[in-house]
Amino acid sequence: MDARELGLPGEVPSPETEDMPDEVTIWEVGPRDGLQNESEVVPPAVKLEFLNRLADAGLPVVETTSFVHPKWVPQLADAAEVLDGLSRVDGVRYPVLVPNERGLDRALASGVHDVAIFASATETFTRRNLNRGLDEQFAMFDPVVRRAVTEGLNVRGYVSMVFGDPWEGPVAVDQVVSVGKRLLDMGCGQLSLGDTIGVATPGHVETVIRAFVAAGVPLHRLAVHFHDTYGQALSNTCAALRLGVSTVDASAGGLGGCPYAGSATGNLATEDLVWMLDGLGIRHGVDLRALVDTSVWMAGQLGRPSPSAVVKALAR
Incomplete structure (x- = not known):
């Protein structure tokens, strides 16, 4: 079910979409990035139902959990249990975040086919998040990526x-491109560009994406990941789409933040993204009604309403 069936009035004219993709892959991060900062531990059974509902709603990629040490992210200490109980849907990918080789060992033992690593474009955040310097992070990730590819x-x-x-302020574009290219060169198939504290604006987004393209990075290897701290997540996504980016990260119901950056608020809500894509005539394969119902259900599990504007508008 799309946005028109759920309330858009009359016939909606097709917009001029410039170089926008005909189809977008929504990379759902709610179960991992969305839940990792919750103070109350969500039971594995609830996480599994959340994962199943998201897959049933038509999301092609559902980032499931992380094999980070429980000391750092207690919410995801049940990663192996969740993966063991997961009812995988054919055609759906279930990526897992792995911070190091030990995490990769656990991912392989759990039968995972997609993994992700989490790097930083700045020295300060790398030290706070990984206890390593900007350059040192690559020495940690290199054996993980190369072995995973093998x-x-x-x-x-x-x-x-x-x-x-939040500690260093604006980040030089050439520094971002340098970090990204090093990850791609070591074997990452795709790069997700994260606006961790939600300060990006459309012009800045265009500048960064154009810089990657100028450095020889194909658009299909780029994804975008926006937070809505200043209400710019949809505008920033639209800017990326107009340049041809076709993978967008989002979190059902707008769940999420970052446990190491206090100023980071919720991710772009998947429902808000789907509504916009429907209005642009861009295919995505997601049933919006089922997704809204899922986020309403999850909000009930967490004991608070969803911040997603579309969920609020369509909740019943």
């Missing part, structure tokens, strides 16, 4: 603090 896994590289850092 094992036949798909590897995604996240780059955080792409558009701004």
Whole structure:
């Protein structure tokens, strides 16, 4: 069910979409990035139902959990249990975040086919998040990525603090491109550009994406990951789409933040993204009604309403 069936009035004219893609892959991060900062531990059974509902709603990629040490993210201490109980849907990918080789060992033991690593574009956040310097992070990730590729896994590289850092302020575009290219060169198949604290604006987004293209990075290897701290997540996504980016990260119901960056608020809500894509005539394969119902259900589990504007508008 799309946005027109759920309330858009009359016939909606097709917009001029410039170089926008005909189809977008929504990379759902709610179960991992969305839940990782919750103070109350969500039971594995609830997480599994959340995962199943998201897959049933038509999301092609559902990032499931992380094999980070429980000391750092207690919410995801049940990663192996969740993966063991997961009812995988054919055609749906279930990526897992792995911070190091030990995490990769656990992912392989759990039968994972897609993994992701989480790097930073800034020195300060790298030290706070990984207890390593900006250059030192690559020495940690290199054996993880190379071994994962050898094992036949798909590897995604996240780059955080792409558009701004709460400790360092604005981040030089050439520094972002340098970090991203190093991850791609070591074997990451895709790069997700993260606006961790939500300070990006459309012009800045265009500048960063054009810089990657100028450095020889194909658009199909780029994804975008926006937070809505200043209400710019949809505008920033639209800017990326107009340049041809076709993978967008989003979190059902707008769940999420970052446990290491206090100023980071919720991710772009998947429902808000789907509504916009429907209005642009861009295919995505997601049943909006089922997704809204899922986020309403999850909000009930968490004991608070969803911040998603579309969920609020369509909740019943």
